[in-house]
Amino acid sequence: MPQIANIVVSILFDGLAYAMFLFIVSVGLSVTMGLMNFVNLAHGAFAMAGGFIVVSLTRSYGLDFISSLIFASVLIGFISVRFERRLYRQLYKATDLEQVLLTIGLAFMAIAAFTYFYGPIPKSVPLPDWLEGNINLGFRAFPAYRAFLIALGVVLIAILWYGFEMTNIGAKIRAAVDNRRMAESVGINVDRLFTMTFGIGSGLAALGGGLAIQLFGLTPYFAVLYLVLFLIVVAVGGLGSLKGTLLAALVIGIVDTGGKYLFPVAGNLFIYAITAMVLLIRPAGFYGRE
Amino acid sequence: MAASDTKPAAAPASARAQAADYLVRRHHFRWPEALPWLIAIACFFLFPERMTFGNQMLVMIMFALSLDLILGYAGIVTLGHAAFFGIGAYTVALASLQLGWSEPISGLFLAGLLAGVVGAVVGWFILRYRGLTLLMLTIAFAAMLQESGNLRADITGGYDGLPGLMFDPLLGRFQYDLYGHTNFIYVLVVLAIVFYLVRRIVYSPFGQALTGIRENVRRMHAIGSPVHGRLVTAYAISAAIAGVAGALFTQTNAYVTLTVFDFENSAKVMVMLILGGTGRLYGAFLGGAVYMFLEDEFSKLSPTFWQLGVGLLLVLAVLFARRGLIGLGEDVRWLFRGGKAGDREGAPPRRFVWKPQHWKELGWSALDGAIIGFVAGFAVNVKFVEFMSTYVTSMPARALIFTVVGAAVAAAINLVSLFWTSRTSVEAKAS
Numbered sequence: 171m172p173q174i175a176n177i178v179v180s181i182l183f184d185g186l187a188y189a190m191f192l193f194i195v196s197v198g199l200s201v202t203m204g205l206m207n208f209v210n211l212a213h214g215a216f217a218m219a220g221g222f223i224v225v226s227l228t229r230s231y232g233l234d235f236i237s238s239l240i241f242a243s244v245l246i247g248f249i250s251v252r253f254e255r256r257l258y259r260q261l262y263k264a265t266d267l268e269q270v271l272l273t274i275g276l277a278f279m280a281i282a283a284f285t286y287f288y289g290p291i292p293k294s295v296p297l298p299d300w301l302e303g304n305i306n307l308g309f310r311a312f313p314a315y316r317a318f319l320i321a322l323g324v325v326l327i328a329i330l331w332y333g334f335e336m337t338n339i340g341a342k343i344r345a346a347v348d349n350r351r352m353a354e355s356v357g358i359n360v361d362r363l364f365t366m367t368f369g370i371g372s373g374l375a376a377l378g379g380g381l382a383i384q385l386f387g388l389t390p391y392f393a394v395l396y397l398v399l400f401l402i403v404v405a406v407g408g409l410g411s412l413k414g415t416l417l418a419a420l421v422i423g424i425v426d427t428g429g430k431y432l433f434p435v436a437g438n439l440f441i442y443a444i445t446a447m448v449l450l451i452r453p454a455g456f457y458g459r460e
Numbered sequence: 461m462a463a464s465d466t467k468p469a470a471a472p473a474s475a476r477a478q479a480a481d482y483l484v485r486r487h488h489f490r491w492p493e494a495l496p497w498l499i500a501i502a503c504f505f506l507f508p509e510r511m512t513f514g515n516q517m518l519v520m521i522m523f524a525l526s527l528d529l530i531l532g533y534a535g536i537v538t539l540g541h542a543a544f545f546g547i548g549a550y551t552v553a554l555a556s557l558q559l560g561w562s563e564p565i566s567g568l569f570l571a572g573l574l575a576g577v578v579g580a581v582v583g584w585f586i587l588r589y590r591g592l593t594l595l596m597l598t599i600a601f602a603a604m605l606q607e608s609g610n611l612r613a614d615i616t617g618g619y620d621g622l623p624g625l626m627f628d629p630l631l632g633r634f635q636y637d638l639y640g641h642t643n644f645i646y647v648l649v650v651l652a653i654v655f656y657l658v659r660r661i662v663y664s665p666f667g668q669a670l671t672g673i674r675e676n677v678r679r680m681h682a683i684g685s686p687v688h689g690r691l692v693t694a695y696a697i698s699a700a701i702a703g704v705a706g707a708l709f710t711q712t713n714a715y716v717t718l719t720v721f722d723f724e725n726s727a728k729v730m731v732m733l734i735l736g737g738t739g740r741l742y743g744a745f746l747g748g749a750v751y752m753f754l755e756d757e758f759s760k761l762s763p764t765f766w767q768l769g770v771g772l773l774l775v776l777a778v779l780f781a782r783r784g785l786i787g788l789g790e791d792v793r794w795l796f797r798g799g800k801a802g803d804r805e806g807a808p809p810r811r812f813v814w815k816p817q818h819w820k821e822l823g824w825s826a827l828d829g830a831i832i833g834f835v836a837g838f839a840v841n842v843k844f845v846e847f848m849s850t851y852v853t854s855m856p857a858r859a860l861i862f863t864v865v866g867a868a869v870a871a872a873i874n875l876v877s878l879f880w881t882s883r884t885s886v887e888a889k890a891s
Contacts, residue, residue, distance in 0.1 A: 203592065207591075209591075209592060209595070249831075252828055252831065255824065256824070256825070256828050257775075257779075260779070261778070264778075264782075266537050266591055266592075266595075267531070267537050267738075268778050268782060270537065270539075270595070271730075271731075271734055271774050271777065271778050272774065272775055272778040272779070274727065274771075274774065275770070275771040275772070275773070275774025275775040275777075275778065276771065276775060277771070278767050278768070278770050278771030278774070279767075279768055279771030279772060279775070280771075281767060281771075282764050282765070282767040282768035282771060283768065285764045285767075286764055286768075394723070398599055398603070398723065401592070401595075401596055401599075402596060402600075404592070405592050405593060405596040409592070435610075435611055436607065436611055437607045437610060437611075438603065438607055439604060439607040439608065439611065442600040442601075442603045442604045442607065443604065445596060445597075445600045446597060446600045446601070446604070449589070449593050449596060449597055449600075450585060450586075450597075453588070453589045453593045454593070455593075
């Protein structure tokens with residue numbers, strides 16, 4: 171009996187940490203897709219770029235892990251805004267196909283460029299002491315890094331929830347996701363709102379990329395390897411919904427971790443099966459608008 | 461389409477006759493259509509030692525053609541078409557290994573039938589959805605097949621694959637040779653038959669309905685077209701063709717692994733089609749041939765370099781040549797003819813006018829170029845310290861050179877793109 175309880179707690183804990191990573195990366199994608207209906211397949215590339223900036227800052231410049239994370243996400247946030255202004259905005263009114271092609275082209279280019287400079291071997295980062303090892307929570311010990319990830323995720327969720335539900339900008343974003351034309355006609359500058367959320371979303375993706383280094387090891391293929399997972403979270407959760415993205419991240423994170431613990435041969439089969447089931451029953455995701 | 465557009469309601473009878481005439485005549489064969497086939501036959505005699513590569517090219521062209529039917533004509537965006545290619549590939553492989561069914565041509569039919577049936581069933585479920593949901597469902601389906609295949613690696617061979625497949629001689633007479641000469645003729649003949657079928661479908665009323673669904677699905681609903689049924693039919697046909705292409709892939713390589721289901725395989729075939737031009741019968745041919753050739757040449761230099769090239773091709777195609785190489789060719793021809801109205805469908809002649817806002821755009825693009833140049837220069841410095849240090853010794857000077865060059869290049873690209881986009885039509889999304 172304690173054996174089973176132990177396994178269940180492990181799965182829930184690791185699944186929760188994984189879900190937090192998925193949420194941090196996917197939330198920006200979900201909101202930008204909900205706002206502009208823009209299919210951004212280069213989102214994973216922003217996360218990957220953020221991860222490599224963290225690697226460079228910690229390894230080559232001796233900056234500590236936490237400041238590198240902050241620096242990388244701010245930098246990627248600003249760079250992504252230039253991408254949005256320069257390339258993406260030309261395709262707001264284009265078809266889904268053209269958006270898919272442009273952004274996957276960017277992702278390929280990013281993979282090639284980062285492979286050229288960093289090589290295909292997985293990278294790791296030096297962690298501060300307090301993130302190494304385990305922490306004891308009384309009844310059992312947990313890996314400190316995953317506990318940190320969960321705590322950070324909870325803090326970010328609280329901040330995002332406050333921003334989304336309590337502030338003026340959050341209200342504008344919700345209005346624009348609900349009905350873009352109506353929001354524009356009452357004087358909300360949806361274009362500027364989009365640029366802002368795009369920057370914040372990409373910054374969060376970069377943060378997620380930096381956090382993922384310790385979980386999976388970072389290679390340039392991160393950009394497309396986990397992209398499908400982010401898209402699944404967005405599609406299952408519903409475009410532009412904070413609640414939905416969180417719920418989807420939790421479901422996918424815990425199911426995937428559990429599946430890999432209990433039936434390792436099945437690989438990602440569970441995730442895809444769940445995705446197909448949810449989307450067949452609710453095509454707009456958990457909290458999406460039909 | 462264009463013929464009836466240019467004449468307003470003033471002369472309805474003649475416009476109608478003109479439109480009918482256009483519809484009747486546009487499916488007639490014209491001489492340039494023989495060109496790709498003549499080139500293929502010429503290649504058979506010119507490059508007899510490259511026939512295995514030629515085979516792969518033809519198989520991918522057929523795969524791209526199957527995608528064109530649903531993506532180019534029906535407007536179904538899918539990133540999981542490799543699923544049907546894989547079903548076809550594994551059908552002939554497993555039929556040969558498990559059932560001893562090694563006859564190649566009946567194997568093709570079996571693969572096409574199976575892929576078509578699966579396509580019909582899956583399509584019936586997923587084609588109710590559009591946009592991101594549909595995209596995710598197609599990806600999920602291909603990934604699920606791949607994972608299930610890996611689950612039963614004892615049957616499918618997993619990622620190590622099933623090597624050493626043996627197939628009977630073609631028509632009981634033509635043995636497969638080491639250089640793939642028999643295979644090339646075999647694949648070319650099958651491709652010709654498939655192409656003829658696709659051509660018939662595209663120019664049939666059914667094909668017209670598909671184009672209608674792509675252009676405006678609401679209007680097709682409104683005029684009572686059975687949209688879902690038509691989409692499913694097209695999807696099944698396309699799946700069957702992809703299955704035949706997959707079967708040919710296995711038969712010509714005598715080898716198959718689970719990588720045929722890869723997401724990258726689905727993405728690759730889409731890139732080929734986009735490169736050539738979607739919704740154009742010969743887009744798959746041009747795109748497939750150009751892509752395979754470039755891939756072969758550049759991968760020899762470095763696979764990384766080729767990946768950068770694919771990405772760049774996609775970005776450039778979307779920004780400057782949305783109708784692929786065929787569309788680009790038409791644009792260029794149109795520009796040289798002085799852009800007379802009615803020369804090309806749906807594109808009114810436009811002149812390039814310099815507006816004050818263009819200065820602003822130029823400035824922003826120069827800024828972007830400067831950022832890229834600065835970053836790239838920094839990176840290049842890291843990678844080739846010796847290369848730059850022999851010419852420019854001081855570090856700030858190097859950074860400055862890269863920044864300025866980046867800004868200048870970006871401004872130049874911006875000017876060209878301004879000119880180009882003002883000359884070519886931009887399609888708007890039907891909302």
